[in-house]
Amino acid sequence: MTVRIALLNPNTTDAFTARLGEACRAIASPDTVVVARAPAVGTPSVECHADEAVATIGLMQLAREEEALGTDAYVIACFGDTGIDAVREIASGPVVGMTEAALQAATTVAAFFSIVTLPPRTIVQAERVVRYLGLSHRCRRIRAIDVLVDDCIALDETLLTAMIVESRKALDEDGAEAIVLGCAGLSALVGPMTQALGVPVIDGVGVALKIAEGLVAAGLRTSKHCSWATPPRHSVP
Secondary structure (H helix, E strand, O other), X not given: OOEEEEEEOOOOOHHHHHHHHHHHHHHOOOOEEEEEEOOOOOOOOOOOHHHHHHHHHXXXXXXXXXXXXXXXXXXXOOOOOOOHHHHHHHOOOOEEEHHHHHHHHHHHHOOOEEEEEOOHHHHHHHHHHHHHOOOOOOEEEEEEOOOOHHHHHOOOHHHHHHHHHHHHHHHHHHOOOXXXXXXXXXXXXXXXXXXXXXXXXXXXXXXXXXXXXXXHHOOOOOOOOOOOOOOOHHHOO
């Protein structure tokens, strides 16, 4: 049976959406169809609360379209899990956020972890998910490099070096034993960073995809009892 998973990128940058789709298709099961989508209108990156508010509207529209197509599960490909509760209200299948997936994976492969994100103002979004999952005692620190999300498109040596330097500080100063990458656009750095650091480096997008596949295989769907009940028609754009 074919499983359709919608990979939702909250920003409107086509290069990010294409890259995320390719990465997930490379690790997806043979029967999984990964459809990478982004809002037609929104923000080119999600770096603040205002960006999140705008992006959430676009995600809700995408979720409604995907529901009409019978989509089995969703992945939110943005650190901080932008709009995840709104999408869960619309979706019948499971909705997996890359941040929740990354943090849960980190606690499985290491006793303690640190997050390395970008830019510094997004630390608050990461903190929100850490607290929501009750993992403050496992998260040693949330670090950030002073780079904009848009700059991740190039994935140049300067970005890689900055991430490795900050991650080494997390290992040496924080007592972290694994590193969580705090941006969907950093997924291509997993290999070189793992080699340089010698510890697990976790990209939440790939982990979220595999969790989504597992939840579908287990027959689990989003509970519509109370918290994530389907919203009134007038609430969905």
